[in-house]
């Protein structure tokens with residue numbers, strides 16, 4: 001009996017990709033091996049994070065970096081670093097930030113549920129601009145002068161959620177912000193691949209960038225990366241690491257904390273609840289090395305074949321299949337299955353529910369359900385799972401449309 005069956009759970013067929021709710025990414029064998037090896041011995045965590053900083057710097061071109069408990073934790077720590085900088089008193093007070101600059105400017109169109117992580121540090125988000133195209137009221141997106149107009153003595157920095165078409169372009173925004181002495185924190189949690197983004201957002205001037213470790217990098221689900229300026233990363237690291245030691249004995253690794261003397265050792269910081277275990281750090285670094293080297297690209301042909309097989313098996317069903325194969329040679333192929341009968345949304349939800357409650361439970365990608373479409377992500381699938389999925393989908397389509 002497997003560990004999940006012992007707990008009364010049935011492992012699922014996951015055709016949703018790396019979503020957090022279903023457990024994240026599958027680990028490559030090297031990552032699993034590194035995790036097990038790291039669990040057998042102990043090392044000082046600040047030294048391990050200093051080594052991580054070296055690896056992250058190599059992969060991203062950043063001055064420094066730390067492994068965090070997910071991209072969301074990286075956003076909280078990044079905001080905490082921007083608010084507190086090297087001020088131990090401010091570190092101790094967060095998330096109470098009254099009395100020092102704690103406002104982060106953000107485009108209204110970039111607001112999203114994950115920015116709770118930024119607010120959790122004590123930052124106040126000040127929205128700028130509108131989103132006319134979304135509202136159907138006009139053609140303009142957010143503009144730089146709107147950031148300028150929102151600046152006040154309380155402004156501590158800028159928060160930016162990266163997308164290929166995000167406005168204003170990141171390099172324009174960072175040029176403006178730096179002219180104002182403001183750092184820019186970027187949420188790029190899911191913006192890999194392309195792996196060029198590991199470097200491109202920092203090269204565009206971002207001061208701090210947050211990536212998920214448990215999405216395309218395929219590290220542990222509860223890991224992320226915060227990388228960028230050395231001073232800000234030092235502040236973030238100090239606010240995350242366990243600091244219960246004698247100040248006289250504290251020897252901060254220079255590559256993470258610089259060579260200047262800190263005025264003292266801060267107390268447990270706002271990031272203490274986001275600690276990352278040694279084996280997670282090591283596993284993430286191995287996954288990052290594989291991802292940055294393009295080691296996953298060779299799976300794309302096989303993944304495409306699996307999706308073609310599923311589409312083939314659905315011939316004769318009331319659906320239209322469309323295989324999306326990104327041209328970048330890095331991104332996963334995806335299979336869209338559109339229901340062709342009337343009331344496609346209701347039917348798609350009904351079939352999804354039946355697939356989830358069957359045996360084994362099957363979870364299809366749900367991003368386009370409202371349009372009456374299923375999405376099949378191949379990352380967790382093998383041939384056997386793909387066959388079961390196709391057969392079950394055929395059965396449910398027949399049951400629900402007859």
Ligand SMILES: *Cc1c(COP(=O)(O)O)cnc(C)c1O
Pocket residue numbers: 020069070071072073114187188189190211212213214223224
């Ligand atoms: C996934 C995601 C996050 C959260 O990342 P975790 O690594 O799960 O903490 C934050 N922001 C965006 C835009 C995301 O897509």
